[in-house]
Amino acid sequence: MSELSKEQLLDAYRMMRTIRDFEVRVHDEFAKGGIPGFVHLYAGQEASATGICMHLNDQDRIASTHRGHGHCIAKGVDVIEMMAEIYGKETGSCKGKGGSMHIADLDKGMLGANGIVGGGPPLICGVGLTHKMRKTDGVGIAFFGDGASNQGTTLESMNLATVWNLPCIFVVENNGYAEATSSEWSVSCDNYADRAAGFGMPGSNCDGHDFFAVYETAKEAIARARSGGGPSFIEVKTNRYYGHFEGDAQTYRADKEVEKVKAERDCLDMFRKKVTDANLLEHSDLDQIDKEIAALIDESVKQAEAANEPSAENLLTDVYVSY
Amino acid sequence: MSELSKEQLLDAYRMMRTIRDFEVRVHDEFAKGGIPGFVHLYAGQEASATGICMHLNDQDRIASTHRGHGHCIAKGVDVIEMMAEIYGKETGSCKGKGGSMHIADLDKGMLGANGIVGGGPPLICGVGLTHKMRKTDGVGIAFFGDGASNQGTTLESMNLATVWNLPCIFVVENNGYAEATSSEWSVSCDNYADRAAGFGMPGSNCDGHDFFAVYETAKEAIARARSGGGPSFIEVKTNRYYGHFEGDAQTYRADKEVEKVKAERDCLDMFRKKVTDANLLEHSDLDQIDKEIAALIDESVKQAEAANEPSAENLLTDVYVSY
Amino acid sequence: MARKITYQQAINEALDQEMTRDESVILMGLDIVGGTGSPGEMDAWGGVLGVTKGLYGKHGDRVMDAPISESSYIGAAVGAAACGMRPVAELMFVDFLGVCLDQIYNQAGKFKYMFGGKAETPVVIRAMYGAGFRAAAQHSQSLYSIFTHLPGLKVVLPSSPYDAKGLLIQSIRDNDPVIFLEHKMLYTMEGEVPEEPYTIPFGEANIVREGDDVTIVAFGRMVGLAAEVADKLAKEGISCDVIDPRTTSPLDEESILESIENTGRLVVVDESNPRCSMASDISELAVTKAFSSLKAGVQTVTAPHTPVPFSPALEDIYIPTPDKIEAAVRAVLK
Amino acid sequence: MARKITYQQAINEALDQEMTRDESVILMGLDIVGGTGSPGEMDAWGGVLGVTKGLYGKHGDRVMDAPISESSYIGAAVGAAACGMRPVAELMFVDFLGVCLDQIYNQAGKFKYMFGGKAETPVVIRAMYGAGFRAAAQHSQSLYSIFTHLPGLKVVLPSSPYDAKGLLIQSIRDNDPVIFLEHKMLYTMEGEVPEEPYTIPFGEANIVREGDDVTIVAFGRMVGLAAEVADKLAKEGISCDVIDPRTTSPLDEESILESIENTGRLVVVDESNPRCSMASDISELAVTKAFSSLKAGVQTVTAPHTPVPFSPALEDIYIPTPDKIEAAVRAVLK
Numbered sequence A, B: 001m002s003e004l005s006k007e008q009l010l011d012a013y014r015m016m017r018t019i020r021d022f023e024v025r026v027h028d029e030f031a032k033g034g035i036p037g038f039v040h041l042y043a044g045q046e047a048s049a050t051g052i053c054m055h056l057n058d059q060d061r062i063a064s065t066h067r068g069h070g071h072c073i074a075k076g077v078d079v080i081e082m083m084a085e086i087y088g089k090e091t092g093s094c095k096g097k098g099g100s101m102h103i104a105d106l107d108k109g110m111l112g113a114n115g116i117v118g119g120g121p122p123l124i125c126g127v128g129l130t131h132k133m134r135k136t137d138g139v140g141i142a143f144f145g146d147g148a149s150n151q152g153t154t155l156e157s158m159n160l161a162t163v164w165n166l167p168c169i170f171v172v173e174n175n176g177y178a179e180a181t182s183s184e185w186s187v188s189c190d191n192y193a194d195r196a197a198g199f200g201m202p203g204s205n206c207d208g209h210d211f212f213a214v215y216e217t218a219k220e221a222i223a224r225a226r227s228g229g230g231p232s233f234i235e236v237k238t239n240r241y242y243g244h245f246e247g248d249a250q251t252y253r254a255d256k257e258v259e260k261v262k263a264e265r266d267c268l269d270m271f272r273k274k275v276t277d278a279n280l281l282e283h284s285d286l287d288q289i290d291k292e293i294a295a296l297i298d299e300s301v302k303q304a305e306a307a308n309e310p311s312a313e314n315l316l317t318d319v320y321v322s323y
Numbered sequence C, D: 001m002a003r004k005i006t007y008q009q010a011i012n013e014a015l016d017q018e019m020t021r022d023e024s025v026i027l028m029g030l031d032i033v034g035g036t037g038s039p040g041e042m043d044a045w046g047g048v049l050g051v052t053k054g055l056y057g058k059h060g061d062r063v064m065d066a067p068i069s070e071s072s073y074i075g076a077a078v079g080a081a082a083c084g085m086r087p088v089a090e091l092m093f094v095d096f097l098g099v100c101l102d103q104i105y106n107q108a109g110k111f112k113y114m115f116g117g118k119a120e121t122p123v124v125i126r127a128m129y130g131a132g133f134r135a136a137a138q139h140s141q142s143l144y145s146i147f148t149h150l151p152g153l154k155v156v157l158p159s160s161p162y163d164a165k166g167l168l169i170q171s172i173r174d175n176d177p178v179i180f181l182e183h184k185m186l187y188t189m190e191g192e193v194p195e196e197p198y199t200i201p202f203g204e205a206n207i208v209r210e211g212d213d214v215t216i217v218a219f220g221r222m223v224g225l226a227a228e229v230a231d232k233l234a235k236e237g238i239s240c241d242v243i244d245p246r247t248t249s250p251l252d253e254e255s256i257l258e259s260i261e262n263t264g265r266l267v268v269v270d271e272s273n274p275r276c277s278m279a280s281d282i283s284e285l286a287v288t289k290a291f292s293s294l295k296a297g298v299q300t301v302t303a304p305h306t307p308v309p310f311s312p313a314l315e316d317i318y319i320p321t322p323d324k325i326e327a328a329v330r331a332v333l334k
C-alpha cells in the first residue's frame, strides 16, 4: 500500500468511483427506459479491473466480456463516449454500432467487451504473441468470468499461452454466478489454482473487494510476464451488485446477499478506510473526487441524451476496409 | 494378473494379436496401393484398447479417434466388415461410406472413429448421461490422443462430466506425438494427473505396453464410474509403431525409437512372457491364436478385395431417416 | 379452438407435453432451469427469456443446466441421442454456433451417412435468432442459411404460436437431427393453439394468404410482415400468395413452384444476410425449375451484407420492413 | 514468364516472399513446421501435405506450430492482427471450422463494424477444402458458401497456380479478414507463375474462356472442368464464356452480368452442397439482375445434398463431372 504514491492512490480511487457511478447511473437510466438492449453491470467488481489495470500502459492490452464497462474505464476509455455508445448514439465510442456489449477502444489497448463468453482469451494470446514477436515488454490481460472459465476457448488459450510462453495473464473474476448458475456448481475444480496447474502456470487468488490485494497479486504476475516468465492465472473473488443483466429479478441469490457485501466489504468503502486510517489520504481528497465524478457522469448522460442517432448511411459503412 | 481366467487371458491376447495383425496388414496393403484415403494405424498401442475394453459389455460405449481400428476390434466390431470398410466396399461396416476414419458399430457400443480431433469426448458425456438417466451401471469411455487433450471440446467435457457426475472415463493415449509435434511440447502440464485435478477428477497413468497395468488401472476407474463415483482420467503411456498416417516419413522421431520399443517393450511380447513365465498359459496356446488370427486377417483381405463397390444409388441414401 | 397463448408458451407446452409422453425426452442448456447450485430459488430463470420456466418443477432432473461449454453439452445431447434418448438442447442464441458447430454438423448431421445408415440421432437443438431486440452483432443473427446448407440437418422456422407447438412436437418425435429456431421477437406473439399435442409435418409449406398476382415466400418473423403487406395490397386489388415454408430443410419445393407457375412473379423475404441465403436458394429454385413461368425478375428483400448494428435507428433499417416488401411486390408487377 | 511451378509451390512462394517483405507477417498452424519439440528433425512436415515446407528454415520462429486448439491459435491470429501483425493462420482442413468459427466470424469478421470502424483485422485463414482425396465426410467439404454468407469476411478460391500466388499475396496485404481456400486436388497442378511478387485484386473475375452462347460460372477446382467442357464444345461450334470469380466475397457481379446479358444462358458449377450455396447465389444474381436477358432457365451443377462418401466409386459421382457440366450446357441451349 505504501509503495503507491498519493497520486496513484487518488487515481485508483477515481477509477473505482468512476466505474461505480457510471454503473449506478446506467442502472437508473435503464430502469427509466432510456437505454436499449442487454446491459450487464460491473458494480461491486471495481477493485478487480482497477487493481489490475493500474499496472498497465497503452501498449498493454486487455480483452473483456459482456460485463465490460469497468474494464473499459480502468483501461482509460473515454466515459463520455462510452455513455453515448450505451445509448446507441453516433458520438459513442463505436458510433453507436456496438453498444454495451461491444464497447472497445483499440487505441487505448481495450480490445472490446465481447458478447461471446470465452471470446476474449484467444485474442489475448494474440496480444501476447504480438509482444513476444516484437520483443516488447508488453502484456495481455484476459478478463473473464467463472462461467467463461468452462468455455473451451478459455481452456485452450491457457494451454497455448504456456506452450508458446506468452506474456498473458488470465484473470477470472469469480463473482459466484454465471447468469443464475452458481460457480461452485459449474466449476469442477476445488480451487482455481488447481486448474492453473493443469495448464502449467502459477495460479493465485485474491479478495476482489480489496483493491490492494488485487494490486499486489497482479503485480507479481505482470512482472513475471514482462520479464519473459510466461502466463499466470489469477482468481479474483468478487460480487456483482446488480443482476446478471438489467431486468434480472435475482431470486437465485441468498437473502440479503448483496446488502451484506455492500455493508461489510464494499471496495470503495474498504479503500477509503484503509487509506484514511493509514493517513495516506484525507477524506476530503476522496470527497472531492466523488464530486468530480458525479459531475462527469451527469455530463455523460446529458451529452448522450442530446447526441444524434447514427444516420442511415452508417448502416452500410465499416464492414470492410475496402470491398 | 491371477484374477483373470485362462479364457480371459486368451481373449486379451487374441484381441491384441488381432489388432496387431490387422494393422500390419493394412500397412502392407496400403503400401501396395490397394487402400484409398487417410489411414492411421494403431499398431503398438494394442494393450490400451484391450486393457480397457476387456472391462466393458455391450451397454458400455466408447468413442474413438482417427486412429480407431484398435478400439473397434477391442469393442467387438467384426474384422471382416472392418477390412471391407477400409477398402470402401459395400460389405463394409458402414457400407463403404465411412472408411477408416469413420468405422462405427453402434450395436457394439462403438460410437465411431472420428475425423475431428476432440470429437469424441462430448459424445461420451452423452453416453454417461444416458446411463445416468436410465439408472443403469453402464459407462462411457472417451479415447483420445495427447494432441486431442488440448482441444477445447475435450477440456470442456472433462468439466461437464464432473459437474454432472457422469460415469465417464477419459483415456488419453499418449503416444508422444500429435502428427509430428511432440506431446512434451504441446501439453502444458507436467503430469496429466494435474490436469485431471483441475477438472475435479482422479487421474492416474499406466504403462501402455503392459496389458496388465492398463487393465488394473482401468478396473478401478470403471468400478468407480459404475457405482456412481463419477468420472476419472487415465493416461496410457504408449507408442505408435507406424507413422501418423500411412505415408509419413517420420523424420521427426528419434533414431531407432520404434525399433527400441519393439525390441524391449512390445505389448504382445511382454504379455506372452508374463503369462508363460507365470505358467498361466502355454506358448502353444498363444501360437495357436497367432495362427487363427493370421488366417482371419488373410480372409478379411480376400473378402474385402472380392467385394463390390457400393452401387450408385448409395450416394443419396442414408442422409436422413426420412426427408 | 379458442384458446390463445403466446409463441413462447406454445414452445413451453410442447416441451412439457413431450416430456410427459416420453421419458427419453430430456432438456439441457444454460440456465434453462436457473439457480442450479445457487443459494436462492431453483428454477429461478427457466431460460434467459423464461421459455422453459416451470419445466424443472414438473420434470425434475430431466431438465438440466450446464456449464458454459456449448460443445460439450450439445455434444452430450448428440451422444445421448445416438444412444436412444431424445434430447432437446438449447443453444441460447444461434449466434453461438461458432463455439459448437462441429458437434452439430460433423457429428450429429453425418453419423447416419458415415455409418452406412446404421445410426439415428434424434436430437433437437433449439436456439433463438433474429434482430430487433437491440442485442447487437453477436446476439441478433439469422443464421439458418448455414444450417440449411449442411446435409443431415433439418431446419425449422416457426412463424406463429400454432406452428411453434406443432413443429416442435414433430421435431422431438422426428428421428433426424433438427435445428429448431425461435425468433426472439415472436415470443410474445399470441395465437390460437390447441391444448392437445399435435404435429405439423416437415416439408409442408403453409399458405398464409392466397393470391394470383405475386408469390411471396417469407421465413420466420418475415411471414407476418409479408401477410401484412398482402392484406394492404389486397385492398388495391393486388392479390399475393404468401408462402411460409416452415422448414427450410426439407423444403416444400412443390408448393412454391406451384404458386410461381400460377403467379409468374416472386418476392422472397429473408431476414438473414443476403449472400448464399434462403433468398438465394428460393431464387435459384425459381430460375432453375420454374423459369418458363416467370414473368419478371425475382425480387429479394433481405438484411444488408453487414453485421447487425446496435443502434435502434440503424437496426430498424437493417431488418426488412413492410415498406420494402411492398416496394418489391410493386417492382415485380412492373 | 516461362517458369512453371505447382499450385502448392505458388502458395509456398507467396508466403515466403511476403514474410521476407514484411516482418509483421507470421504463420501459425498445426505441423506447418512439424517436429516441434520432437527428438528428430525440425521442419519435418511443413504442413500435412508439405505446403509450408522450408519456411521455418528461412523464417525461423515466425513460423509456429500450435497445439491442437484451433479456437485459441486462430483466435490468437485474430488478436495479433488487431494489434497490427499480419498473421496467416492455417486451419488444416476447412471441415474443422466447427471448432473455431466463432473467432473467425463473430470476432475477426465483426470487429470493424462493432467498433464503429475503429479496428482493422488483417488476418488470413488458409484452409484446404474439396473432395476427391478419398478423405471422407469430415475432410472433404467445400464450405465456402458459409464464409460467403457471413459479412466482414472476404473469401478467395484460387483455381490455378498463377491465381494462388497473386491472390495469396493480395490476401496478406489486404486489411480485412480473408479466408483463403486451397483445393487439395489442385496442389499438384502446374502452371506459369512469375517469380516476382504480384497481386491479383479481389472482386475481379477471370474470364477463362470467351464465348457467346453460354455463360459458365465455376469456382475453384470446377473452373478447370468447365474450361475442359468449353474446349470440347467449341469443336462443335458451341462457345462458352467461362468465368472464374476467384473471390466469392467480394463478387465481381459486373463481369457475370455482362456475360449473361451477352449469352442469355447460365450454368453454375459449384462443388459444394447445393442448398444456400454459391450456385444459389449466382442463380439469384441472374434472376434478380439479368432476368430480361435470360433465354432459358439456369442450370446448376453441384454436389448432392449429402455428406461426402468415402468410397471412391461414390465420391467420383459425388463431385460434379465434365459430363454433367456438358449436359447442363446442352440443357440451357435447348
Ligand SMILES: Cc1ncc(C[n+]2csc(CCOP(=O)(O)OP(=O)(O)O)c2C)c(N)n1
Residues within 6 Å of the ligand: A065, A066, A067, A115, A116, A117, A118, A144, A145, A146, A147, A148, A149, A175, A177, A178, A179, A244, C030, C068, C070, C092, C096, C099
Ligand atoms: C458462448 C456463449 N454462451 C453463452 C452466452 C450467454 N451468456 C452471457 S453472459 C453468461 C454468463 C457468464 O458468466 P460469467 O462468465 O461468470 O460472467 P459474469 O456474467 O458473472 O460476469 C452467459 C451464459 C454467451 N454470451 N456466449
Ligand SMILES: Cc1ncc(C[n+]2csc(CCOP(=O)(O)OP(=O)(O)O)c2C)c(N)n1
Residues within 6 Å of the ligand: B065, B066, B067, B115, B116, B117, B118, B144, B145, B146, B147, B148, B149, B175, B177, B178, B179, B244, D030, D068, D070, D092, D096, D099
Ligand atoms: C479439429 C481437428 N484438428 C486437426 C486435425 C488434424 N489431425 C488429425 S490427427 C491429428 C493429431 C492427433 O494427435 P493425437 O491426439 O495425439 O492422436 P494420435 O494421432 O497420436 O493418435 C491432427 C492434428 C483434425 N482431424 N481435427
Ligand SMILES: [Mg+2]
Residues within 6 Å of the ligand: A145, A146, A147, A173, A174, A175, A176, A177, A178, A179
Ligand atoms: Mg460470474
Ligand SMILES: [Mg+2]
Residues within 6 Å of the ligand: B145, B146, B147, B173, B174, B175, B176, B177, B178, B179
Ligand atoms: Mg498422439
